[in-house]
Amino acid sequence: MTINEIQDEIIDEFSQFDDWMDKYALLIDLGNSLEPLEEKHKTPQNIIEGCQSRVWLNAEYNNGIITYQGESDAILVKGIVSLLIHVMSGHTPDEILNTELYFIDRIGLKEHLSPTRSNGLVAMVKQMKMYALAFKAKNN
């Protein structure tokens, strides 16, 4: 699936809920089912410090494809981390760099990505693209 197809799928999944609490319940489930980041990847270099919660992000590059792993100490943030990984992981640097992330806004979780929220998510999205840029440069 392309990145946008995955985004649309997520939008569909969330659209069945009108109530905020149901959306968040799904996010909690997603957070809980996110595979924990291996301890060896929980390094200071992989930490993205937010004011409220912290996020870890690790990226690996194999056969032209980037795989992301991540985690957070807050479960709602972890749920969004899980969504971001689901969308971005398994694609080429170019695909990732050319992506416009619209699903967060469309499922009504934009507030988590506002710069003032400072939960580490804005920096995480930036970091995901930075990895793509770095791997692309290395490749060339």
Next chain:
Amino acid sequence: MNTEKIEQIRADFPILTEKIYNKQLIYFDNAATTQKPRCVVEKIEQGYYHLNANIHRGVHYLSQKATEAHEVARKSVAEFLGAGKQEEIIFTRGTTEAINLVAFSFGEAFCKAGDEVIVSVMEHHSNIVPWQMLCERKSMTLRVIPMNEKGELEMEAYKSLLNERTKIVSVTHVSNVLGTINPVREIIRLAHEKNIPVLVDGAQAVPHIKVNVIDLDADFYVFSGHKIYGPTGIGALYGKEKWLNAIPPYQGGGEMIATVTFEKTTYNELPFKFEAGTPDYIGSTAMAEALRYVQEIGIDEIAAYEHELTEYATHRLLEIENMRIIGTAREKSSVVSFLVGNIHPYDIGMLLDKLGIAVRTGHHCAQPLIDSLGIPGTVRASFAFYNTKEEIDIFIEALKRVAGMLS
């Protein structure tokens, strides 16, 4: 205060009827900022519509009226704090600016390399960073009063920190995270035994408990208007005249001068020496209105009712499994910080928000305190006299639901 009185008070605060996400707003973030009664907002409006002219310099009617209003506001603040002279009240943008002013000007006048400043472990960043900046500027050392597990300052440790190198002590009256009411009178007495002046950060105290700076014998006392139902961007510094006269101006500009030539400028008298530029005379008058409003209800009344709310909330919170109240000092103001099991504060705050309840989460700008407790932050519910037990009941039910979802 009875139900009828609370209803009357609530009617003064239009924002309390707001709905968010289709839910009735419950505002429990009063330690961050308080809501404004109609009379304060009307004062701002009246100020701009009927009283607006630059103060202290115009000979015309409006300028004199505005000047008078600003100076009457100063008198109100002085009376509110129990200060002897209105010249001892300096208007600032708030607590933060007031502390920066003292840290800078006092530092310039009295501090040198090797000297020490004492703060406590439970300070807000605004009562840490200005002193750290002073310490860096002058090669001084910042010393920190520790606390016990209840969140009470260790007075014996404090005594042992006071020495001949200590130049000033700066402590909070009430902790914004723990709600602890610190024994500032004793802290001041002990410092004065060694001729060391004390600044008290009153931001979290003045809205909740009666403060009298002469009775406390505080050398400096600071607070913000917006935390006591007044507008944002205005606050006050009380300083004993002898100190304010002994320290240099903080900022230069208009208003704060006596005469200016390119060779030499002489400074104005107190309080104008510390008020460079056009002051917020609309803000000062609106803040004075807020103080009037609070005094009309009565600080003792407010303290008693808020104490009741805090006790009730604490009692009800303890119904929840794995509840951990952070800060259990004997003397507490209307702040309850807590954690539920291992649930991250951010998660609780986000979900409560969706249920219409505004609480604060995180480190509350007191990172060293949160680090010392070894926790990621807290959820903080902070109450004002317009809050009710019914709101606390709704909050508890919401919290039970949220904790269930998250654990």
